[in-house]
Amino acid sequence: MMKTVFFGVVVLQFLGCVHSYGTGAPTSACGDMIPRHGVQPQPNPAPYTIQASSTKFQAGIPITVVIKGPDYKGVLLEARSGSDTTALGSWQMPPANTKFLECSGNKQGAITHSNANVKNNSTVYTWVPPATTKNIMFMATVVQQRNVFWVNVMSSSLTPSGGGTALDVNSGAERIITPALIMLIFPLAVLTV
Ligand SMILES: *[C@@H]1O[C@H](CO)[C@@H](O)[C@H](O)[C@H]1NC(C)=O
Numbered sequence: 001m002m003k004t005v006f007f008g009v010v011v012l013q014f015l016g017c018v019h020s021y022g023t024g025a026p027t028s029a030c031g032d033m034i035p036r037h038g039v040q041p042q043p044n045p046a047p048y049t050i051q052a053s054s055t056k057f058q059a060g061i062p063i064t065v066v067i068k069g070p071d072y073k074g075v076l077l078e079a080r081s082g083s084d085t086t087a088l089g090s091w092q093m094p095p096a097n098t099k100f101l102e103c104s105g106n107k108q109g110a111i112t113h114s115n116a117n118v119k120n121n122s123t124v125y126t127w128v129p130p131a132t133t134k135n136i137m138f139m140a141t142v143v144q145q146r147n148v149f150w151v152n153v154m155s156s157s158l159t160p161s162g163g164g165t166a167l168d169v170n171s172g173a174e175r176i177i178t179p180a181l182i183m184l185i186f187p188l189a190v191l192t193v
C-alpha cells in the first residue's frame, strides 16, 4: 500500500515537472527562478543578454525588453531591485507563446512561456514601471531546451528618472519645431498687417 502511494506521488511529481515545463514556470519558482527540471543550471556566463529600450524609467511609461541570443523555448522574466526577490511593475500583453505569471501577489508580476515553441531575439516583452526611487534591473531564467538553461541572466540597471527618455525626445522636438513655427508664422503675420 505505502509503495503504491509512494509510486503515485513520484509519478505525479514527474507529470507535474513535464507539465510545468511545457506550459510555463509555476508561481513557486518566482523567488529563486530555478526550473524544477531536476538538472543543474548551466554555468554562467549565459549566451543571452537582456536588452531594455532605455537605461532610465519613469512610473507608468512602458519599457520594452528583448532577450538576445540563440532561440529559446522557456523563460521566466521579472523586474527586480537589488537582491530583493519582489517582482516589480507590471508586464503588458505577453508576446506569442508566453503568458503572465503571478509573482509577489501581482498577477502581471512576471512573464513565462505558455508552450515550448521557439522564442527568439524578436520576441519583445513590455513592462510598465511602478513608482519607485530605486534602480531596477530585469532578471531572467532562459531555457534553451529542457536540460539546458541559465539562471540569473540580468540586464544592466535602469535608473528612475523624473524626465525619462520619452520626455527628452519631446523637448528635443520642441526645440526644433518652435523656431520653425516662428519662421512660418512671422511672415504670415507681416503679410496680414
Ligand atoms: C538573433 O537570432 C538570429 C536567429 O537565431 C541570430 O542569427 C542572430 O545572431 C541573433 N542576434 C543576436 C544579436 O543575438
Ligand SMILES: *[C@@H]1O[C@H](CO)[C@@H](O)[C@H](O)[C@H]1NC(C)=O
Binding pocket: 118, 119, 120, 121, 122
Ligand atoms: C523568431 O521566431 C519567429 C517565430 O518562430 C519567426 O517568425 C522569426 O523569423 C524569428 N526571428 C528571428 C530573428 O530568428
